[in-house]
Amino acid sequence: MKSLKNHLSLIIPLFSIFFAIEFYVILDRVIKSYENNLRDDYTILLVANKDIKSEDVSSYVDLSTLEKIDPKFIIDRLQKDNISIDIEALKTFLPKFYKVKLEHFPSSKELKSIKERLKRVDGVERVETFSKSHTKIYTLLIVLKQISKIFMGIIATISFLLILKQMQVWYLEHKERMYIMELFGAPLWMRSGVLIRLAIIDTILSVASVYGVFYYLLNSNILQNLIGEINFGFDSSYLLNDSVFLVGLGLFLTLFSVIFVSIRQVKE
Amino acid sequence: MANKVIVAEDLTLAYKKDEPVIKNSSFSIESGSFVFITGPSGSGKSTLIKSFYGALKPLRGELIIGGVELHNIKKSKLSFLRKYLGIIFQDYKLINEWSVKKNVMLPLLIAGYSKEVCENQTKKLLKHVKLSNKADKYPLELSGGEQQRVAMARALAHNPVIILADEPTGNLDDYSSNLIWNLLVGANEQLGTTVVVVTHHIPSQLHINFKHFHIEDGTVYEIS
Incomplete structure (x- = not known):
């Protein structure tokens, strides 16, 4: 139970960041696809x-x-x-x-x-x-993109702070073990091994969750009808490529947090 | 002249700048020697040994361990020095989440030995400290004496140049104490390891040539 709670404390902020980014990426893709349709008709x-x-x-x-x-x-x-x-x-x-x-x-x-x-x-x-043929939907999509960009920024900042906090909690939890390893000359990556392992596992779990949620949403009838209206062809390979990018980003963020917290604590 | 493995020149150690624990002390320890550091409680014995493994940087003076200048060393470079040290603490400092076997293996893992070498060496060491049957137990399942023997095996695992022991028998019964002393003497006599022990009392049953330093009022005196 404690372990699950531990994992959720990192998975939730990571999920929030990835969800916000994926939402923005998909929206951008929808807008581009819609622009192409408009361009072809215009x-x-x-x-x-x-x-x-x-x-x-x-x-x-x-x-x-x-x-x-x-x-x-x-x-x-x-x-x-x-x-x-x-x-x-x-x-x-x-x-x-x-x-x-x-x-x-x-x-x-x-x-x-x-x-x-x-x-x-x-x-x-x-x-x-024919300037009046500029559609309202397009304007709406552009507004939505701008709003999602702002939200993505806010969510990413708050979530990143939460990740740092969680790393700090884990560091304190494993401080004794890391100190003993340090006494015997273990390098930073070895001392922080337990944190790195948790970071990798939780990043993969978070990305898998985001993939699952978006796969479900994009295949659901309501969204299918909506994106069908604007001729947006959903291809699940996009999601797979995005997931690879998100895993990379997640590993960068979490490993950076591990190193940042470990170095800061050692200095203190 | 024997090779000096620890050299202190005008050494001052302090936790707070204006409250030195060890003041302007100079001494040296030869390679392969067995050294006792004694002194009353709070005299700075543990502080001195802490400075030997780099946990406390000298406030003034010079401290050279195995050729490494600890008064100049950056914290990030300490791991290099510590690979050559075996440290034993009064409170054992074992990793409670790890099995006895893995605890003993720690210095070997850090040194980058293969799994097979680690396993074999650990098996030998546990036999040496008479804990072969406890390899898969966890430290909290062992008695204090057994835990210190695990710590002893860990300190010997990578054939260190120097063993630093901070009151290694402070909390132990006679049987475990004797075993620890025998192991320390064995490492010194058979492997030529320099052994530095901080203790309140020098055990009378030891038949070994040793050097004795005493700390009084912040100064390190060489007694014999």
């Missing part, structure tokens, strides 16, 4: 009085594709409405229309600057950015 319309090439535009913006819109669909529409026109004359009279796709999905701020820059392209008369 186009800027250019109206020009002469033919323009990709090179003309790419020097002004981060261009993915420039596609000329066939004026045929306008003419077809006019013909469908039985409007009597001279089609050949109209073809020469009509301006050139282009669809511009960008490499990344721009923020509202960027969009204004992009519009200004595109207007500077030789031949461009009008630029339509």
Whole structure:
């Protein structure tokens, strides 16, 4: 029972740090995936009085594709409405229309600057950015990301202090043993062996718990539907890769705490 | 001239700067000798032996143990010195969570010997201190005398250059005391280990040439 309590005292703060980080990482991934979807759907319309090439535009913006819109669909529409026109004359009279796709999905701020820059392209008369199509969901996700970043910072700081405290408790618990080992010339890593072992075990247990919780959440129906809405494809290999990163981070944090506490106590 | 393994020059030891326990003492101990340090309670016997294993840094003067200058040494470098020392305490200082076998093995593990060497050496030592049948017991399951014999085996495990014993028989019955003295004398005579013992009384039954230092009023005197 005492041993379980001992382990939980380190597992809980570690779990909090890992949960906060994993939440942030997944949210970031969702936002990126959502940005990609938006970017694929999003186009800027250019109206020009002469033919323009990709090179003309790419020097002004981060261009993915420039596609000329066939004026045929306008003419077809006019013909469908039985409007009597001279089609050949109209073809020469009509301006050139282009669809511009960008490499990344721009923020509202960027969009204004992009519009200004595109207007500077030789031949461009009008630029339509459809700025209202910037979705509310996207803004919400960005806000959520910022909030989670702040929470992650707070949780990580408090949890790290708790880890240091727990290491101190363990150090005091094993002080006598470590002192005896020191008397016989044991190096720091050997004296702190018991703390290092506890740190490694609890890091692995914490990461496994975080993996389990996120695996369950991301596979649950509610979240599946939600992330399906924004076309976020959940791949469990992401979680596995993240777990490896979290184990590394956890070992760094806990081993740093062990060394920090041991050296500080020895000096005292 | 015999090789000096412990040299103190104008040595002053203190826990508080203005309250020296040992004052301006100079003495030396030759390699392979058997030394008793006596003195009344509170005279600074244990303080002196503490300084020999680096637990107390000299306030002034020089203290050289096995060529290592303890007055200049950094705490992080002490482990190097301690690998060459065998220390025995009055309160045994065994690790209660470890078996007798593992306690004896400690200096060998620190020295980096293989598991097989550790096991064999431990077996021999436990036989030597007549505790072969207690190898898997824990210190708290043993009597005081048995615990001190475990501590003795631990001190001998890595063939130390110097054995430092702080009142090793202070809490023991006659049987265990005799056994400990015999083991210390054996290490000195057979292995040439320098033995420094802090004690209230020099046992009369010992037939050995020894050097005797006495501490009085903070000064270390050489008696014989």
